[in-house]
Amino acid sequence: MQTRRLFFGLALPDALQQQIVSWRAQAFPADIGYPVAAANLHLTLAFLGDVHTEKATALSQLAARIRQPGFSLTLNDAGHWPRPGVVWLGTRQAPRGLLQLAALLRSQAARNGCHQSPQPFHPHITLLRGVTQPLSLPPRDFSFSCDITQFSLFQSMQTQGRTRYHLLDSWPLSE
Numbered sequence: 612m613q614t615r616r617l618f619f620g621l622a623l624p625d626a627l628q629q630q631i632v633s634w635r636a637q638a639f640p641a642d643i644g645y646p647v648a649a650a651n652l653h654l655t656l657a658f659l660g661d662v663h664t665e666k667a668t669a670l671s672q673l674a675a676r677i678r679q680p681g682f683s684l685t686l687n688d689a690g691h692w693p694r695p696g697v698v699w700l701g702t703r704q705a706p707r708g709l710l711q712l713a714a715l716l717r718s719q720a721a722r723n724g725c726h727q728s729p730q731p732f733h734p735h736i737t738l739l740r741g742v743t744q745p746l747s748l749p750p751r752d753f754s755f756s757c758d759i760t761q762f763s764l765f766q767s768m769q770t771q772g773r774t775r776y777h778l779l780d781s782w783p784l785s786e
């Protein structure tokens with residue numbers, strides 16, 4: 612049976628994606644890695660891996676039952692993980708709602724047989740990939756904010772060697 616590579620995550624508004632891309636261009640040297648395309652900037656809540664349709668349907672049904680209020684996300688932190696070669700944008704203080712939502716989705720995924728990383732959840736938006744050399748991070752004088760009012764299920768697709776995240780479904784965050 613066919614599988615799809617899926618994850619739950621937060622989409623970012625188009626305007627915020629553009630703001631982040633402009634900031635990235637002046638905050639990091641152009642040649643240190645592969646910049647993630649603006650439309651692909653997102654925050655992963657729970658990675659599901661390659662799943663069959665039945666499991667995706669079951670997890671979507673559980674997601675649809677989640678009742679949680681929205682929250683405000685302030686992106687004011689950045690870091691570099693040399694081993695995966697990722698430069699990321701994150702938050703110095705993760706909102707409780709974000710942590711609760713991710714914990715719930717990750718536990719539902721685990722209970723349905725989707726292996727979850729034993730690493731603690733570190734909410735982040737991947738900005739650059741393939742960055743294995745040490746780099747100096749920009750001063751923490753930046754801050755981007757947005758209101759998160761929904762979460763989504765995405766499919767990771769490879770077309771002509773390019774990754775694209777296709778939004779499959781979204782659910783509101785409102786009690």
Ligand code: 2AM
Pocket residue numbers: 618654655658697728736737767
């Ligand atoms: P990354 O940006 O830190 O690489 C689609 O691949 C999304 O799922 C990306 O946000 C990616 O995180 C995340 N992802 C991929 N593999 C993962 C894994 N094994 N565990 C957790 N998240 C993963």
